Amino acid sequence: MPFASFSFTKQLAVLLSGVMLLGMLSWWSYSAHQLDDILTHQISLRAQVQSQQLSQLSSLIAAVGSGSASKTSEIINAVQAVSDADFITVSDRAGIRLAHPVAERVGLPVLGGDIERALENGESYLSYGVGSLGPSVRYISPIFSNEGDVIGMIKVGYLIDTLDLWTSERLLPLISFGIIAVAICIWLSWKFSRYVRTQMQELEPWQLKQALKTHQGVLQATYEGLVAINSEGSLYLINDSARAMLNYHQELGNVFTDGIDNPESFSLKGDDYINGLIRVNGKNLVMNRVTLRTSTGEPYGAVFSLRDQNEMHVLSEKISQVTQYMENMRVARHEYQNKLSTISGLLQMGAYDKALSVCLSQAKASQSQLDSLHALNSRPALSALILAKASKANELGVALSIDCQSDLSALSRRLSEEQLCGLIGNLAQNALEAVKGQENGHVHIGISESACEYTIQVSNNGPLLESEFDVLCELGFTTKQNKADHGVGMYLVRSIVEQGNGHMELDSDEQETAFTIYFPKELG
Template identity: 25%
Template sequence: MQNLSEKISLKGQVMLFTGLIVLLSLLILSFFVAHNQSKNTREYLAEKVQSSASYIAYNDLVQKSLIDGEPTQELLDYVELVRAENNLLYIVVMDNNKVRLTHPDSNQIGQTFVGTDAERVFHGERYTSEDIGTLGPSMRAFHPVWDNEGNQIGAVAVGIATSAVKEAVLENQIILILLTGISLFLGLIGAWFLANRIKKTLNGMEPKEIALAIQERNSMLEAVNDGILAINNAGEVLLANDRAQQFLRRTGYQGEFEHTPIDHIWPELKLQDALAKESAASHELIKKGDVETIVTRVPMYVYEQCVGALATFNERSQLHDIMRQLIGTQSYAKSLRSETHEFMNKLHIIQAMVETESYEELKDYIEDLSDRYHLKTASAVSHVEKLVEDVSIAHYLAKRIGWMEKMEVNVHIQSGIPWPSMSTELIDTWVTVIGNTFDNAWEAMQHKEHKNLTLTLKHVGGVLRYVIEDNGTGFSANEQQQFLASSKKGDHGYGLANIKKKLKIFNGTLDILSEKNKGTIITVHIPYTERSQEDD
């Protein structure tokens, strides 16, 4: 059935199933009607022959002929006239010995009545029955005949052919079948109009297309990074995507969402204002508990009629993180433009020396550029190598410090006993710590006019100590808890949760000291044991 529904269009399905329902209903109705009609037709014919038998039995000609023992021509003519007018098979007048006085076949007059169902009439009973007589199967009615003194002097049998009964029943059934066919045809026409109306209501879409559209709509709603809330005209929530539900749960609401008044969930949102005013409001600052959000509210229209309202929102802190990242990107782009400009100037100098064929000066100039580059790089690496024996960490740290200095950050380095060589797993952990803390420090300082970064590397009492201090924006204790609790990589631009996960492998610790607008100090300790001979 599922494969059939996929192959047949919605219009075809509506017509098919409606037609089947109409047909089944008509068949059931026709069965009962046909049964009743057959029964009523038989009862009608039985009553007809019984009435005819009674009418004949009380006729004076019949009584006189039975008393005389022979029929008169007048009786024969009268009986034949009644039989013909009523379309009867026969009318038989017989005496108490079953001898016929009348019969449509004159040769049968004087013969004994045929049938086993005539005995009861001679006991004074009136009844109908079906039996086979001289003229074939028939439905017949029996009626006794009495004289004026009440003595039974004979009986009357009136018969109608069984085939005539069947023909009458069949005629009624044919009419019923025609009516059923007409009703089915009208039902299919109605189904066609209904299917067209449904199709128009669904904008011409098939059920499979509607289901796919709903799945796509749900996927898009959940893929959006904003919280989404929608209400109907009654102010009840129609939709709350996962992002909205997570935010509302986190800020204190623990009830149901669908069909719940928005005032019970987030009264400060005032989403009904978009319904009442039927106008949009963009980027409004609205609180939910202690959390500030940026909200956009718009009314929803269907066929130019306002049917509800929609709100999209995001936490203000998240937007600030995005802005800091954008500012960082702009600063990085500015640095690249500066280096590109400097590089182009050098290319112009080289081009001029080539055009003037000053090859000796060109050679000296290129060697000077190369020496300056290697000196600068070697100086940074050699400086860090004094702090860290492991070459891979030294090069990585030098690269990060060099980038900070290019971004006009004043980097100050402090050291005690240098870090020793270490295992690959520990190197990976330190790369994670250094990378994330440097990124966080840059995000916090990038809006500052004067950027200062202090880095401390020490090896004290079997513990590797790493301290990084910046003069950035800092963050509150609540924000710190949110960042550490987040399992999402890079959430809010901070990698603190990722660092904490890495440190757990080596029983390391992470301490944070931060104050709004005054900076942050992050301290990391990892216990260190000498590597085994296999590692060496």
């Protein structure tokens, strides 16, 4: 199986084991070499000490001087019995053995060819050679007479086989230690690789790389602002949306407190929450917090999501508008069902003329409304909205007049039809609520144009508005009792007007309240 096909854990374990095994082999080679050198040096030193001491033994000097092989062998055999040397041999001046571990070889010439320096020059030296007992390391010392003449030599030696045996005996514990060490290294390599994999969430490197890229993509693709802090409260993650909301341009790793009314907002204090409100640099933000915890439940960080409160209000207003549209459609459906039931009853009674009169009356009323919206044929959504408001007005008993003389075509580059629906829908809804329950309540919706501008006007004959215009358009301000569900409409209207580069005027007295909006046809 190719190495590249292994998992990251196996690759790491194999590489670590290989490195450790290579280190163990290097250590073993060096240790064995050093042990062999030390043992050889010690053996050589032993042979030297024994050889030099025996060469000065007076009884041995006398025996060699007399040429007595029996006396020499007797002395050497006694020494051999207490020595760890493999052999001790003695020869006379002519190189004839006077003592040898093998008695039959006494009287024969010495083998090895390395005794000339001792017999001829009187030197003491270490020698490696092959004798009658095999290859060995031996120390050769000359034997001097009392007159100082060389009368023979003594050789103390250790066989190479003995050295190998001693080396093996001393290496055996090292071999056992090495095997155990290798096994431990392999086990540690495997455990370490498993630990690394656990820290990597049981993922392969390519999976981590893919997850990181996906994480970064999702982070930046998220419309909401996302911020993450560690246990010290330092930011370690933030997307572009959050940077824009918080006006944060510093490097990560800092505690964020600039411009926050409550510096503890981005901290681990307190419980998690949803839709909390904070104020940063004069901007209201809706924030959620989720605490990150260890397996033991200890917090080690938190993730915050941020949304602009204004956007939340605008979205809420749009949802409210959709709900109103649905309610208006329900009212219209209910009204037409009643009229159809009336017509059906008249037909069953045979009152055909009366049924026809009801149909014509309804058709005339519907056609009148459709005719008033003829200029908005290119804007079906806006036409449907105004018709829905007409149905709502009819249900409330309010007279609603429509005068649309323009399709606002030049505004298409600045405002979408949805925005126009939001603008007119909010003004119309406020007008209907202003005259709700009032006798002879009346609402007027007018759209016109001149050579240089468009005009949108929504008026009603409701009570006087005493609040200032700027106050009416503030986010959260409402004149209604249920403040929780209102306070966004006029803010949204002003936002749309500003986006379309228009301006809005308010005229209010005891007889009439009118909101008039002007949009220039051309900019610049």
